[in-house]
Amino acid sequence: MSLKLPNTISALHQSLSSNKLDYAEVVAQQQEQFNTLGAQLKTITHRLPATRERGFEKERPLSGVALAHKDIFDLQDRTPGLGRDFGKLSAGTSPAPAIEALSNAGAINLGALAMAEDACAATGQTASIPTPNNPLGKHLAVGGSSSGSAVAVASGMVYGALGTDTAGSVRIPAMTCGVMGLKTTHGLISTKGVAPLSPTLDSVGVLARSVQDLTSLFEVLANDRPTTATVDPLNLRTVFWLENISLDADIRQTIEPVLTRYGQAAIDLSEHEYRATALQQLIMVNETGQIHHDRITAGQACRQVVDLGIVGLATPMHWFGEALRLRSICTQAFIEHAFAQADVLVLPLQVASLPRTDEVYLGGEHFEPKKLLALHRYCGWLNYLGLPALAMPVGVDADGLPVSIQLVAKPFHEHHLLALGQKIQHDLLGEDGIEPVCKEQEQIA
């Protein structure tokens, strides 16, 4: 690889605008990185040719920016593989609107990325296609379900990637690979052309190595929302939650100073979290059962889908109705309490050090269900409440592995999250965010 690419999308755009970099060379370099790293990390399920004929277009904010996405989105003439297989040619299939919006902004889609089967797991372990490796170390688990998206972003295969989040499926992989992950407000970004797991809870999300890159991508996807330029992070009111939270000592040592530094006052959200978590689980099992009913009864669904879906199919439908009825009530009550004196909540995400593959992959020699549960402990409740959340690393543990927290805002207030996230990144991680990393070769050696 000869060309050193700028770390962020805006720096790349600037270099192309000022002719410091050549568009064709930039595209070729990104394609080479994608192919080489993708093969090492086993994360590509489908390759697309990088089109260069359009050339650099200054007015398009993502012109020349290489991306790739979770294999859950419809592409032109292709239906996704969903972690089950490598997808299918399907003449007449149109790209999902989210994919199309990025393409219209000039982004180059290099392909589709591995994911947990049917988006239904907290790890990226797969049975029918290769399981991607964690660029932080082959022995470390990759979180799911948007596993390939996190691997591709962390390793520098692409600047950014789309994922989906039903119970943490953007935030968990981002956390395990030490990158940023934005779960958007439920319903803000169209889920048309996106295979559902639990439509009531599914949200499209974005992963990147810096908050600036998340912002560049988000502002294309939701171009009617206020930009971060309208927000002064110093004027945002914040609260943090640590009371009644169970954290490993090592993680507490890392995140407590961060939570208390960026949260101006303490709040206890335990009761809301407990209730919303239970209701989220009820909806997820029910909808997984409904959506995958035929595959479950035919014996074609993966173990995770069967485990969840069967419980859903054994649950009275009126429970599901009650969970839906209570959703507006719970969300309103939560917003009135949590956001009465705050614009952004600074909350725990990670409760334990990043697990090894053999601790959380099914069939692993040292499998510990508790470690698997710890991955998504503080995720699903925010899907029930429909709120946006930004996962970001804020430090390292005793082993030098990343430790992440999450920021949460009111519905449709992603610009608040991104503005505060940018300040935290600037203070703790540096201006450009996370450097690409690929320790895969070292681990093999």
Added chain:
Amino acid sequence: MNKTDQKDSQTVNGEREDKHAWHQLSQQLLLKNQLDLNERQQQRVTKSLTRLYAALTAAHVNLEQNLNDSARDLDVESHKQAFARCLATYR
């Protein structure tokens, strides 16, 4: 049998009855959904369902333990629209 033993016995019997009721309920619903599980799988489902119900009742969500699984009166769409309106008020 002393009072404590009587109470323990009642609790154990109550738990057994609960477990039996959950077992029957889930089995009937699964059969309606064309799923005929073996005993081990059925036990696992019963355990998960019991846990879920316990979590929901602990969170003060009132749910009836019955076979009313008709989607007719659920009005799923109106609940979903109400939630979308709820979120939109913060837009």
